[in-house]
Amino acid sequence: MHYLVTGGAGFVGSHVVLALRDGGHSVVVFDNLSTGHRAALPPDVPLVVGDLSDHALLNAVLESERFDAVLHFAALSLVGDSMRVPFRYLRDNYLNSLQLVELCIQHSVRRFVFSSTAALFGTPEQQPIMENATVNPGSPYGESKFMIERVLHWAEKIHGMHSACLRYFNAAGSDPAGRAGEDHRPETHLIPLAIDTALGRRPRLSIFGSDYPTTDGTCVRDYIHVTDLANAHLAALEQIETRSVTYNVGNTTGFSNLDVIRAVERVTGQQIDWHPADRRAGDPAILIAGSQQLRAETGWTPRIAALDDIVETAYRWRLAHPQGYDSAPSARDGHEEALY
Ligand code: UFG
Numbered sequence: 480m481h482y483l484v485t486g487g488a489g490f491v492g493s494h495v496v497l498a499l500r501d502g503g504h505s506v507v508v509f510d511n512l513s514t515g516h517r518a519a520l521p522p523d524v525p526l527v528v529g530d531l532s533d534h535a536l537l538n539a540v541l542e543s544e545r546f547d548a549v550l551h552f553a554a555l556s557l558v559g560d561s562m563r564v565p566f567r568y569l570r571d572n573y574l575n576s577l578q579l580v581e582l583c584i585q586h587s588v589r590r591f592v593f594s595s596t597a598a599l600f601g602t603p604e605q606q607p608i609m610e611n612a613t614v615n616p617g618s619p620y621g622e623s624k625f626m627i628e629r630v631l632h633w634a635e636k637i638h639g640m641h642s643a644c645l646r647y648f649n650a651a652g653s654d655p656a657g658r659a660g661e662d663h664r665p666e667t668h669l670i671p672l673a674i675d676t677a678l679g680r681r682p683r684l685s686i687f688g689s690d691y692p693t694t695d696g697t698c699v700r701d702y703i704h705v706t707d708l709a710n711a712h713l714a715a716l717e718q719i720e721t722r723s724v725t726y727n728v729g730n731t732t733g734f735s736n737l738d739v740i741r742a743v744e745r746v747t748g749q750q751i752d753w754h755p756a757d758r759r760a761g762d763p764a765i766l767i768a769g770s771q772q773l774r775a776e777t778g779w780t781p782r783i784a785a786l787d788d789i790v791e792t793a794y795r796w797r798l799a800h801p802q803g804y805d806s807a808p809s810a811r812d813g814h815e816e817a818l819y
Contacts, residue, residue: 480504480716483540483588485531485579486552487524488515491594491650491705493659495550496524498709507817509540510553516804519659525817531575534582539819541586548590548716549583551576554623557667558598561620562760572623573630580630584638590719591631591642592712597701597727597766599625599646607701607769610646610727618761628725635723643715648701648729648768650708652789653796660796661705662803669739670702670790674797677749685756686736691764697736699765701729704783704792714777724776729768730784738786746790 482499486492487508492515499506500521508520511530520526529536531553554572555561561568576593583591598621599614616622631642651670653660661671676684689696711728718724734742740751773779783789800806 480547481544482506483509483544483546483549484552485509485549486515486554486594488512488517488519488526489552490661490663491647491708492552493519494654494705494709495552495712496520497654497658498706498713500524502713507540507544507546509537514663516662518804519662521658527817527819531579532571534578536819537579537582541582541588543819546588548592548719549579549588550592550712551579552594554594556620558618558620558761559667559759561618561623565619568619568623569626572620573626576627577630580634580640584634584640589640590716591634591640592715592719593627593631593642593644595624595628595644595646595725596621597646597648597729597768598763599628600763600766602763602765606733606765607731607767608727609769610725610772612769617763620761631723641719641721641723643712643719643723644725645711645715646725646727647708648703648727648766650705651702652704652706652783652792654706655783655792657796657799660800660803661793662800664803669736670743670793671797673740673743673751674747674790674794676751676753677743677747678797680801682752684740684751684753686740686753687756687762688758689755693735693764695735695737698762699733699735699767701731701733701767702739702786702789703729703768704781704789707781707783711773711779714773714779718777724772726773727768727770728773729770730781731768731770732784733765733767734786742786742790743794746787746794
């Protein structure tokens with residue numbers, strides 16, 4: 480199969496590109512490289528450097544090749560940031576995705592996989608969060624993703640385009656073979672920050688909030704290995720041959736922020752210098768996935784489920800790439816761009 484992957488040079492997108500290629504598929508990546516990295520992609524993957532808001536470019540790509548499906552990752556994705564610049568999230572994530580979905584319909588793309596988020600649940604009473612739990616976004620980021628889920632609902636009802644909305648819990652770790660990793664700039668995610676603190680590459684780690692209604696007062700999250708998450712996309716692609724689906728993608732286990740610190744300490748053998756800080760706006764107290772539907776309908780199951788094993792893969796990549804992708808020789812090799 481031949482797939483278009485928007486945001487394919489980003490953290491989750493690049494791991495999905497690897498999984499698709501490992502599965503024997505061909506891929507074209509569309510990415511503006513604002514947060515993604517050329518070096519995250521195998522050199523022979525065609526890369527279109529462009530912004531999703533560029534209607535003419537997107538149209539040209541979809542016109543010149545026939546894609547069996549589009550997988551859409553390109554988006555602003557930080558919960559805390561969205562509380563600072565809410566309309567940027569609501570506008571950019573929504574309008575860019577709306578345009579992409581419309582163009583897919585015009586070019587007869589029949590299948591669409593969307594990277595949605597657990598952030599659209601807010602903090603529900605019931606944990607784990609089932610696939611049919613009430614949606615009540617706790618941040619503009621979560622809201623923007625839900626708005627796009629609604630676009631996809633109507634795209635199916637009226638135009639018959641099948642979609643998979645995959646509601647990710649906390650993606651973490653890196654490709655076990657070391658071909659890709661996590662490199663956000665600035666980094667805001669707990670696991671890579673804790674690893675860099677343990678390695679002495681950054682100062683003291685702030686832990687946001689110590690008075691949440693959890694066992695140790697810090698937030699609880701469900702960490703899913705990014706390769707397991709990537710494989711869920713392949714499973715979802717098979718399902719949407721015939722219908723649309725919405726799945727939660729998580730490990731069904733919650734770890735507090737202090738659990739994460741202890742796991743990073745175990746894996747690195749180093750003590751982490753951290754201090755309690757104020758809550759971060761928009762953070763729900765607990766997010767634990769109920770992922771029964773995905774498991775029952777596709778047979779998908781996480782392979783790297785233990786938190787220490789997830790952290791271990793992230794640690795190995797950070798050790799090998801002290802400057803992130805700038806440490807990789809291929810970062811300077813001038814990956815060929817595809818022109819349209
Ligand atoms: N945290 C700290 N200190 C830091 C960074 C993070 O205490 O320096 C805490 C956060 O407050 C939160 C937890 O660590 O309690 C996890 O935070 P991350 O920033 O690593 O991840 P989020 O849970 O905010 O969000 C991630 C993705 C979202 C996705 C969400 C789904 O970034 O895109 O998981 O659960 F929607």
